[in-house]
Amino acid sequence: MSKLSNTAEEIVACARGLIVAGGYNGFSYADIAEVVGIRKASIHHHFPNKVDLVKALVVQHRSATEEGLGHLRQAIADPVEQLRAYIQHWSKCIEDLSAPFCVCALLAGELPILPEDVAIEVRSYFRFLSDWLASVLAEGMRLGTIQSAYTPQVEAEIFMATVHGAMLSARAYGDGSMFGTIASAQLTRYLSRP
DSSP: OOOHHHHHHHHHHHHHHHHHHHHHGGGOHHHHHHTOOOOOOHHHHOOSSSHHHHHHHHHHHHHHHHHHHHHHHHHHHOHHHHHHHHHHHHHHHHHSSSSOOHHHHHTTHHHHHHHHHHHHHHHHHHHHHHHHHHHHHHHHHHHSSSSOSSOOHHHHHHHHHHHHHHHHHHHHHHHHHHHHHHHHHHHHHHHHHO
């Protein structure tokens, strides 16, 4: 994805916050114009329509996730610690409200109403995340540090569903610590027994 201008970045950041707060249909360009302090015509200049804007947001989110998980893999060799760092990242984001919910997880809940171009990008994000998790789990299984009765791909789907479900529980209870409790319990299930 090419680098966005500062104004386009502000627009995307604003849209991310509005989607997390109210979903795909919970905002308009008028809402963004008011928050960012620009005219709607300026938004249309950068993103001709809402589909273009949300598609750009999802592509940016996937790109940032790919980059972050790539750095994580280079910095931490142990698969269990990679999963723990992933959980800790989201725990911090939820606790400090910098990202109280994964925008792609939220949009996935709205797939039946999303425009196809956006839905394709959301599914692409989930495929990437699932593949990354499966590769980490497979490496842990190979090393004997992760125990599972299921294949790495099935475990990746379980782990991903648990993490996103934990985000939902944290939101439902209004308690950010709920996320870490649930996600960490899932990680503990993988640890090999002495």
